[in-house]
Amino acid sequence: xxxxxxxxxxxxxxxxxxxxxxxxxxxxxxxxxxxxxxxxxxxxxxxxxxxxxxxxxxxxxxxxxxxxxxxxxxxxxxxxxxxxxxxxxxxxxxxxxxxxxxxxxxxxxxxxxxxxxxxxxxxxxxxxxxxxxxxxxxxxxxxxxxxx
Amino acid sequence: xxxxxxxxxxxxxxxxxxxxxxxxxxxxxxxxxxxxxxxxxxxxxxxxxxxxxxxxxxxxxxxxxxxxxxxxx
Numbered sequence: 001x002x003x004x005x006x007x008x009x010x011x012x013x014x015x016x017x018x019x020x021x022x023x024x025x026x027x028x029x030x031x032x033x034x035x036x037x038x039x040x041x042x043x044x045x046x047x048x049x050x051x052x053x054x055x056x057x058x059x060x061x062x063x064x065x066x067x068x069x070x071x072x073x074x075x076x077x078x079x080x081x082x083x084x085x086x087x088x089x090x091x092x093x094x095x096x097x098x099x100x101x102x103x104x105x106x107x108x109x110x111x112x113x114x115x116x117x118x119x120x121x122x123x124x125x126x127x128x129x130x131x132x133x134x135x136x137x138x139x140x141x142x143x144x145x146x147x148x
Numbered sequence: 149x150x151x152x153x154x155x156x157x158x159x160x161x162x163x164x165x166x167x168x169x170x171x172x173x174x175x176x177x178x179x180x181x182x183x184x185x186x187x188x189x190x191x192x193x194x195x196x197x198x199x200x201x202x203x204x205x206x207x208x209x210x211x212x213x214x215x216x217x218x219x220x221x
Contacts, residue, residue, distance in 0.1 A: 118220030119156030130157035135217035138191035145187035
């Protein structure tokens with residue numbers, strides 16, 4: 001399941017809800033990853049734009065991959081502003097055994113960083129500054145820039 | 149007409165253009181100096197599915213989206 005929230009995530013509540021959703025599903029492993037905004041480079045926080053149609057189809061493809069391994073994946077992400085020491089991202093995998101979940105969460109988060117249509121901005125003095133240098137071009141980018 | 153939308157940090161209003169494939173869109177957008185950097189680093193989706201070729205045909209009512217570099221989390 002994919003959950004989007006305005007502003008920061010209530011991490012304890014979400015982790016508890018997910019735990020309870022799968023409490024009787026006979027999974028042996030629940031491995032969450034929580035992303036929290038750190039203080040660096042003088043930022044006041046981060047802000048996010050999300051393009052939901054493509055995020056939804058990207059996530060559905062990962063749900064299918066998880067299903068093929070007998071696992072379930074859940075993800076929560078913030079829209080808009082998230083201030084220092086608040087959290088903007090949670091991903092979690094449930095699987096019968098730990099090895100699948102550990103490997104899956106690694107592969108999922110890496111592809112999330114490279115492919116999920118989410119744009120990050122630094123919040124500095126009340127302005128949103130696109131974090132271009134920390135961003136990754138989606139595979140296949142640049143075709144419209146090729147001159148013929 | 150084809151609707152062209154610019155996502156995330158690309159500060160540009162959507163366009164409506166009369167074209168039949170992405171090659172024509174590339175030529176059109178390359179005339180806009182403000183878009184040069186974004187054309188070189190953005191992915192392209194047609195009707196919310198990513199495409200990898202400029203030969204992709206377009207039909208009336210299609211939506212083309214430009215997706216600049218991403219950074220979730």
